[in-house]
Amino acid sequence: MNIVSAIILTAALLMIIAGMFCLVRTYNLIRIIIAIEIAMKAITLLLVFAGAVNGNMALSQTFVITMIVIEVIVAVVAAGIAISLYHKNGNVDIRELTNLKG
């Protein structure tokens, strides 16, 4: 394993950890969406890395572009739900979401 791959993998790992840490620590709906996005960016990096390693860059790029599109849609839907929740609850605090228990 050369130094470049090591750096890329470390960066991806750090970004995943950052995303997950953010996800666990925050109570804010918008920040949760941001956390998910950060983690997804790490995955994007991994995909590019995979393409570089095995030489099949074309497939990798197709995959990444498609993935970005899908990710945007997920973010839009998530933000839409967050806005609706803001209208209902008056804030974006996840601790308000306690209607469902059992």
Place this chain on the structure above:
Amino acid sequence: MITFATISFLGLPLLAILLLNVVSKKTGGAISISVGYVVAIIQMIAAVVCMALLWMHGKDFIEFSLFWDMNATLGAAKLSVDLFSLVVLFCIGMVSLASLLTAKKTIGEKTLNYTNLLMVIMLGMNGIAVVTDLFSLYVFLEITGIASFVLIALLNDKRGLEGAFKYLVMSAIASALILGSFALIFTQTGSLVYGDVAKALADWRNAQYAPLLIVGFVMFIAGFSIKAGIAPFHGWLPDAYQSAPASVSVLLGGIVTKMAGVYALIRVLNSVFVAMPMINNTLLILGLISIVFGAVAACGQKDFKRILAYSSISQIGYIILGVASGSLLGFVGAMLHFFNHATFKTTLFVNSAAVEMQTGTTDIDQLGGLQARMPVTAVSSILAFLSMAGIPPLAGFWSKLLIIIAVWQSVSAVGGGIALAASIFTAAYFLILQRKVFFGPLEDHLTEVTEAKGTISLAAVLLSIVTVAFGVLFPVILNFLHLQGIL
């Protein structure tokens, strides 16, 4: 014939979406449910036709493409259907039909939105069933996921939004894990087509990035476990099921999580991770935990739909167990249990929709003695529950039996014994629910309740007939599978 049948799986939902949106909003709303019926019924017919063709030609699978050249050298994606995916496609058609029949009475003004999203989700699920590479699998997984988030939040109420958001977060984490594992596997294989990946992974221990691959396997199992709602990754599932509108719960509980989680997992497991005992063993343990945990947790619930949600966790455990046993018998058992679970869990969600519509609540403490007022719902729920608890001669017993025999034979007697003994908890929550909702004395404030007439009862009756017929005719089916050389 065969081209039409196979193309209809992806083409028909697309066509329906197009049709519903070129006409005016008013017309669209008026015809939307009927268009949905047509699509769902054609899909069921097409699945049966394809099965018949498979047997007539003695083939294992049919390959096809949508509107591109299947044999092109670059960037050609093949689609393929085999027996398992056809069974699953049939289930998708069946559950969608049941969901539409329920929606007709319960969804109110949002029919057009609902039907559009249903078509999207059908497209996504059909896609999962027919694709042959990891890339397309991911795309269709996301289509299914996004459509279901919106469907849960369709009525724009507090609970629905909350359930949808929880589902979305967990599903996004799952997607990240699944995609991460695909990326790590891709590092090694250079291709994403199932067959090529399987070949490249054959001696993965000697690969350059073997440690990365192990991380990839772990991420793979964790990601799909979240999607499938296997304990201990199940947190979102009861919330999503409980908060969704009635007809969407039917869809989610009946098929969506099973497609996005279980089917995709099984498909990748069987075509990519061939003969990797460590993955099978992990899944076996997860399956057992799910079976026991889901059933025990269901006993403590107070909401009709939540009980069903926890029981889904438990039943999905059986399907996973069957596949994880690694034998053909277990796989056939899992396939049959997939079908059976789609049937009886859909029945139960249709019943919960009927109860919710007629009484306005799904809280079991506020219900009681409904059997006198809602006989069809009561009887169909008893049949579905007995099938789920594995009481013969209903369908659920046979598939469970095959799974348990397979686990007993190829893994360990203890696993099979635990899985079987956990059925007692299924019987326990079945009794709790029946006692509080249907069996006991009629509550005073419920004396005016009437049976949910029309399409909801129709759905419950049709699905009950499937459950009973499948169970009673099982010896014939077993014989048939044997003659086909499958067992």
Place this chain on the structure above:
Amino acid sequence: MEGQGIIFVCIFVPLIGAFLLPIVGRVMPRLRNILALLFVITAFVTAVIALPQALSGTPILWQMKLPLGFTMGFFADGLAVFMAMTSSLVASIIVFYSFGYIEHYPNQNEYYMMVVLFIGSMMGLVYSTNLLLIYLFWEISAICCWRLIGFYRGKDIVLRADKAFLMTVGGALLMLIGFISVYMQTGTFNLLEMQGNTITTAAMVLILFGILSKSATLPLHTWLPDAGVAPSPVTSLLHAAVLVKIGVYVFARLFLVNFQLDPVWDTVVPVIAGVSALVSAGAAMVETDIKRIIAYSTISQLGFIFLGLSCGTMVGAAGGLLYILMHSLAKGGLFLCAGIVEHSTHTKDINKMGGLAKRLPITAVAFALCAFSVMGIPPFGGFFAKYMVIYGAATSASPWLAVMFIIGAVMTIIYLLRVFIKVFFGELTHPDIKEGSWEMVSSVAILGVLSLLGGIFINLPSYVTTFIIESLLNL
């Protein structure tokens, strides 16, 4: 083979007919009642027709070949036909009795459907040649039992129905684990193919759990007294005709006929049965609820049946089989009498009853006849059966077992006499009651007379049971 049609009629007329009853009942309740009786009588008649061939040594057999050793079939040997006859005979009388008992309650359609389905599952179970089929009918009977015990729909009544369901299904699941472990050992679920195999201790214990839970033997007996909240014909059906006899039958079928057992079980099972008989007899002596007393008496008498079947001597086994018949007739009669008493006085507490013989003369006589048979007073049927069981035990490898059961028999006499005297003699407590409807009274009269006749003409049934046991054990 010839005569297969008879088995099919015997099993499927009640089994499928049951589902017609609610439909008929919506239109014509009277016709539904008659059809229900007709279905059960059909089962009895076909069982009688099948008897000669079953005893002739070439029993009727029908099989459906299936892969994976799932081969299913029906097989009418002496034991099966004998059980089918006993059950359907008592069940016909009970169904007839229900005409009078049940007519004022709601949910009659469900009642008749479940009763006939119950009998159908019993018929299916006795003829099965396959462990899976046995399990299938076993569970159908559990469902029927659940619906029937909860017939009155009260909160705690449904709770007790749930208890019965959970205990029997729990036992059955353990039994299924046992069955699967037998399957793993032999590669088939077909009883005929695995005849004479020795099974592992673990499988034996698991299957025994299922049997004991169904037959309500200590320590899994608690659901049976609680099931007394059901209507009396139902309790009668549970105790006399179907449910508890299923456990006994499966015990006889599996451990007497089919599998070789370790000799240690010849002692262990009788000891369980003996403890069960004594403890429940003790409970029956202190209870004050008439149905609970008779229920505990059933648990106690089942001990005798188990002793006879498991003690390892031929006389004992024949006696056990004979006692199944005699106990069915007598215990069915006792519960139906208790039903009449409860129906008339609206109480189940024996301390609040007395002198009822003056107002319910026929019931009192029938109760006495049935009670004498259960006590084992000559020349009633119960006496000969009990005698054969105890004689069989005394000549077996461990004769001290017989002592336990003689004590049990004495206790039976005491508690049944106590009930009889308290309820029917002494000061009259309910002066303004009258006998039940003619269907109810004639049913108990028939059962009482049959108990007496069974003893007077003991030659015929004892010949049949001895013959059955001889032919089975010499297979």
